[in-house]
Amino acid sequence: MVQKDAGAVAKTRGRPRAFNPVKALHAMREVFWHKGYAATSLDDLCAAAGMNRPSLYNAFKEKAEVFKAVLDDYVAEVKPLYEKAFLAPVRYKEALLLVYETAFNIYLVHTKGLGCFMIGAALTDSTRDAGVAAMILEQLRKMDRGFLKLAQAAERRGELRAGVTPEQAAILCASIHNAISVRMRAGETVDDLRCYVKQAINIICA
């Protein structure tokens, strides 16, 4: 173990990789995001990642593995963004706006609204890959929990509409979050969706 820069890659034995693993994952993510899992070919992925098929098979094993790696990468990137919004020291209403604005920012890929990566690219094909379905459900649940914690904190501060439980508020917030993905991918504009979100928020916190 030679001492090196902390950030440096551990010295490997063979020929060094010609491609940048991080950039490759990002490039492949965009292809999947635009075309969906099934419509994306390995050639598409290779072209986007700037590597040839054997390298792709060496780094991953098969298409499904590539996709899971991309999905993991997406989750890892998006998670802290949502967490930041969820933990912002602002009132409930503003926090919710912040969460949805975070979603809008994530869902806009090169000025094109594609919705959540999982819902847009993987949901359809989740019927045939139990692993992917499980990943989607897990992330949905995580968002649900985030919205629930937010609502519970709001309740403690008396910011919830009278007679509304945190559980109910959280379910609505999560539903809106899902609906945004669907509608954005179907072509609804961000401006329209912003109005949509504001209306919805007003029903939760008066």
Place this chain on the structure above:
Amino acid sequence: MVQKDAGAVAKTRGRPRAFNPVKALHAMREVFWHKGYAATSLDDLCAAAGMNRPSLYNAFKEKAEVFKAVLDDYVAEVKPLYEKAFLAPVRYKEALLLVYETAFNIYLVHTKGLGCFMIGAALTDSTRDAGVAAMILEQLRKMDRGFLKLAQAAERRGELRAGVTPEQAAILCASIHNAISVRMRAGETVDDLRCYVKQAINIICA
């Protein structure tokens, strides 16, 4: 114009079709629903419809046309079911439950929850087919209007929670409807979603 049974097909000139157009559309719908647009091949469709490729090319023109025919057929079948629920002479709460129960029934295909056909099979690929995207948006809007009318009627009868406008209520209802599709396809059980729906409804009408 020879007088015949009212329901009979108009007498055509050549060899009669061996396949039942209605059954074929339904069978192909299921394939699309399970596998999604992109992952469904023409052979899959032929096998399901019980016809061979030239017949399929004769009846439709290409895969996209088949899909649009299937989508039209789906909409035509589903529309009256939702309308019936929307126009049922019951209280707001029960009407909403009825609408969502209608959705559950539609979305359960052979005991497997696949969500809305459009969201499950077409949404992903709507990025590359403007026609499909337009059809999805149109149907979303129709559901939105249905929920809005329902909420307006509820307001007139004083069944809306105080301080909630019909527009706000309608947006939440539509979001829940979208969320159900997403979650069902991701693997959530109908029982869980029923709880989800009940909780959500309670926030709209106290």
Place this chain on the structure above:
DNA sequence: GTCTTTTTGTACCATACTGCATAAAACCCT
């Protein structure tokens, strides 16, 4: 310098897919 390890690039194979050509079949009309 030589050996070992890992990646790269070219080429390849088997399969699946789209789309069509062609001939036989089934029906109506006269």
Place this chain on the structure above:
DNA sequence: AGGGTTTTATGCAGTATGGTACAAAAAGAC
């Protein structure tokens, strides 16, 4: 019965796709 019309069935050609074999290349280890 014969001609006209439309559908069916078989089969084929060109291409795309998923996946792999193999030799050359680039690095570290000794």
